[in-house]
Amino acid sequence: MTSTLEHLDTEGAVRASVELPWRTVVWDDPVNLMTYVSYVFRSYFGFARAEAERLMLLVHTEGRAAVATGNREAMERHAQAMHGYGLQATVERVEP
Incomplete structure:
Protein backbone atom coordinates (compact mmCIF):
# COMPACT_ATOMS: atom_id res chain seq x y z
CA MET A 1 0.00 0.00 0.00
CA THR A 2 1.36 3.42 -0.93
CA SER A 3 1.25 6.33 1.39
CA THR A 4 -0.61 9.54 0.55
CA LEU A 5 2.70 11.36 0.20
CA GLU A 6 4.00 8.82 -2.33
CA HIS A 7 0.73 9.03 -4.25
CA LEU A 8 0.86 12.84 -4.41
CA ASP A 9 4.51 12.73 -5.52
CA THR A 10 3.62 10.37 -8.38
CA GLU A 11 0.72 12.58 -9.46
CA GLY A 12 3.02 15.61 -9.45
CA ALA A 13 5.60 13.84 -11.62
CA VAL A 14 2.93 12.79 -14.13
CA ARG A 15 1.46 16.31 -14.23
CA ALA A 16 4.92 17.85 -14.71
CA SER A 17 5.61 15.41 -17.53
CA VAL A 18 2.37 16.33 -19.30
CA GLU A 19 2.99 20.07 -18.87
CA LEU A 20 6.49 20.00 -20.35
CA PRO A 21 6.48 21.98 -23.58
CA TRP A 22 7.12 20.54 -27.00
CA ARG A 23 8.87 22.09 -29.96
CA THR A 24 8.65 21.93 -33.72
CA VAL A 25 12.01 21.36 -35.37
CA VAL A 26 12.66 22.05 -39.06
CA TRP A 27 15.47 19.99 -40.62
CA ASP A 28 17.88 20.79 -43.41
CA ASP A 29 17.28 19.10 -46.74
CA PRO A 30 19.02 19.15 -50.12
CA VAL A 31 15.90 20.32 -51.98
CA ASN A 32 14.59 23.63 -50.66
CA LEU A 33 16.37 26.92 -51.27
CA MET A 34 17.34 29.03 -48.26
CA THR A 35 15.19 31.90 -49.57
CA TYR A 36 12.17 29.59 -49.71
CA VAL A 37 12.72 28.36 -46.13
CA SER A 38 12.95 31.97 -44.95
CA TYR A 39 9.77 32.79 -46.88
CA VAL A 40 7.91 29.89 -45.21
CA PHE A 41 9.01 31.03 -41.76
CA ARG A 42 7.83 34.58 -42.49
CA SER A 43 4.54 33.64 -44.09
CA TYR A 44 3.46 30.81 -41.80
CA PHE A 45 4.86 31.87 -38.41
CA GLY A 46 4.80 35.61 -39.06
CA PHE A 47 8.46 36.05 -38.16
CA ALA A 48 10.17 39.30 -39.05
CA ARG A 49 12.66 38.96 -41.89
CA ALA A 50 15.69 39.01 -39.55
CA GLU A 51 14.29 36.24 -37.32
CA ALA A 52 13.23 34.12 -40.31
CA GLU A 53 16.70 34.43 -41.80
CA ARG A 54 18.36 33.63 -38.46
CA LEU A 55 16.31 30.43 -38.16
CA MET A 56 16.89 29.55 -41.81
CA LEU A 57 20.66 29.90 -41.28
CA LEU A 58 20.44 27.58 -38.26
CA VAL A 59 18.68 25.03 -40.43
CA HIS A 60 21.36 25.44 -43.10
CA THR A 61 24.45 25.45 -40.87
CA GLU A 62 23.39 23.32 -37.87
CA GLY A 63 21.06 21.00 -39.77
CA ARG A 64 18.01 21.95 -37.70
CA ALA A 65 16.21 24.79 -35.93
CA ALA A 66 13.46 24.87 -33.33
CA VAL A 67 10.86 27.21 -34.81
CA ALA A 68 8.06 26.98 -32.22
CA THR A 69 7.47 25.81 -28.65
CA GLY A 70 4.16 25.01 -26.98
CA ASN A 71 1.71 22.22 -26.32
CA ARG A 72 2.05 19.00 -28.28
CA GLU A 73 -1.07 19.41 -30.39
CA ALA A 74 -0.07 22.87 -31.62
CA MET A 75 3.47 21.68 -32.40
CA GLU A 76 2.10 18.74 -34.38
CA ARG A 77 -0.06 21.16 -36.39
CA HIS A 78 3.02 23.28 -37.11
CA ALA A 79 4.99 20.20 -38.22
CA GLN A 80 2.15 19.16 -40.53
CA ALA A 81 2.03 22.67 -41.96
CA MET A 82 5.78 22.53 -42.63
CA PRO A 96 14.17 20.50 -18.57
Whole structure:
Protein backbone atom coordinates (compact mmCIF):
# COMPACT_ATOMS: atom_id res chain seq x y z
CA MET A 1 0.00 0.00 0.00
CA THR A 2 1.36 3.42 -0.93
CA SER A 3 1.25 6.33 1.39
CA THR A 4 -0.61 9.54 0.55
CA LEU A 5 2.70 11.36 0.20
CA GLU A 6 4.00 8.82 -2.33
CA HIS A 7 0.73 9.03 -4.25
CA LEU A 8 0.86 12.84 -4.41
CA ASP A 9 4.51 12.73 -5.52
CA THR A 10 3.62 10.37 -8.38
CA GLU A 11 0.72 12.58 -9.46
CA GLY A 12 3.02 15.61 -9.45
CA ALA A 13 5.60 13.84 -11.62
CA VAL A 14 2.93 12.79 -14.13
CA ARG A 15 1.46 16.31 -14.23
CA ALA A 16 4.92 17.85 -14.71
CA SER A 17 5.61 15.41 -17.53
CA VAL A 18 2.37 16.33 -19.30
CA GLU A 19 2.99 20.07 -18.87
CA LEU A 20 6.49 20.00 -20.35
CA PRO A 21 6.48 21.98 -23.58
CA TRP A 22 7.12 20.54 -27.00
CA ARG A 23 8.87 22.09 -29.96
CA THR A 24 8.65 21.93 -33.72
CA VAL A 25 12.01 21.36 -35.37
CA VAL A 26 12.66 22.05 -39.06
CA TRP A 27 15.47 19.99 -40.62
CA ASP A 28 17.88 20.79 -43.41
CA ASP A 29 17.28 19.10 -46.74
CA PRO A 30 19.02 19.15 -50.12
CA VAL A 31 15.90 20.32 -51.98
CA ASN A 32 14.59 23.63 -50.66
CA LEU A 33 16.37 26.92 -51.27
CA MET A 34 17.34 29.03 -48.26
CA THR A 35 15.19 31.90 -49.57
CA TYR A 36 12.17 29.59 -49.71
CA VAL A 37 12.72 28.36 -46.13
CA SER A 38 12.95 31.97 -44.95
CA TYR A 39 9.77 32.79 -46.88
CA VAL A 40 7.91 29.89 -45.21
CA PHE A 41 9.01 31.03 -41.76
CA ARG A 42 7.83 34.58 -42.49
CA SER A 43 4.54 33.64 -44.09
CA TYR A 44 3.46 30.81 -41.80
CA PHE A 45 4.86 31.87 -38.41
CA GLY A 46 4.80 35.61 -39.06
CA PHE A 47 8.46 36.05 -38.16
CA ALA A 48 10.17 39.30 -39.05
CA ARG A 49 12.66 38.96 -41.89
CA ALA A 50 15.69 39.01 -39.55
CA GLU A 51 14.29 36.24 -37.32
CA ALA A 52 13.23 34.12 -40.31
CA GLU A 53 16.70 34.43 -41.80
CA ARG A 54 18.36 33.63 -38.46
CA LEU A 55 16.31 30.43 -38.16
CA MET A 56 16.89 29.55 -41.81
CA LEU A 57 20.66 29.90 -41.28
CA LEU A 58 20.44 27.58 -38.26
CA VAL A 59 18.68 25.03 -40.43
CA HIS A 60 21.36 25.44 -43.10
CA THR A 61 24.45 25.45 -40.87
CA GLU A 62 23.39 23.32 -37.87
CA GLY A 63 21.06 21.00 -39.77
CA ARG A 64 18.01 21.95 -37.70
CA ALA A 65 16.21 24.79 -35.93
CA ALA A 66 13.46 24.87 -33.33
CA VAL A 67 10.86 27.21 -34.81
CA ALA A 68 8.06 26.98 -32.22
CA THR A 69 7.47 25.81 -28.65
CA GLY A 70 4.16 25.01 -26.98
CA ASN A 71 1.71 22.22 -26.32
CA ARG A 72 2.05 19.00 -28.28
CA GLU A 73 -1.07 19.41 -30.39
CA ALA A 74 -0.07 22.87 -31.62
CA MET A 75 3.47 21.68 -32.40
CA GLU A 76 2.10 18.74 -34.38
CA ARG A 77 -0.06 21.16 -36.39
CA HIS A 78 3.02 23.28 -37.11
CA ALA A 79 4.99 20.20 -38.22
CA GLN A 80 2.15 19.16 -40.53
CA ALA A 81 2.03 22.67 -41.96
CA MET A 82 5.78 22.53 -42.63
CA HIS A 83 5.26 19.24 -44.44
CA GLY A 84 2.62 20.98 -46.54
CA TYR A 85 5.28 23.51 -47.57
CA GLY A 86 7.64 20.66 -48.45
CA LEU A 87 9.91 21.11 -45.43
CA GLN A 88 11.04 18.29 -43.15
CA ALA A 89 9.84 18.85 -39.59
CA THR A 90 9.42 16.85 -36.41
CA VAL A 91 8.04 17.38 -32.93
CA GLU A 92 10.09 16.74 -29.81
CA ARG A 93 9.67 17.20 -26.08
CA VAL A 94 11.63 20.05 -24.51
CA GLU A 95 13.75 18.50 -21.77
CA PRO A 96 14.17 20.50 -18.57
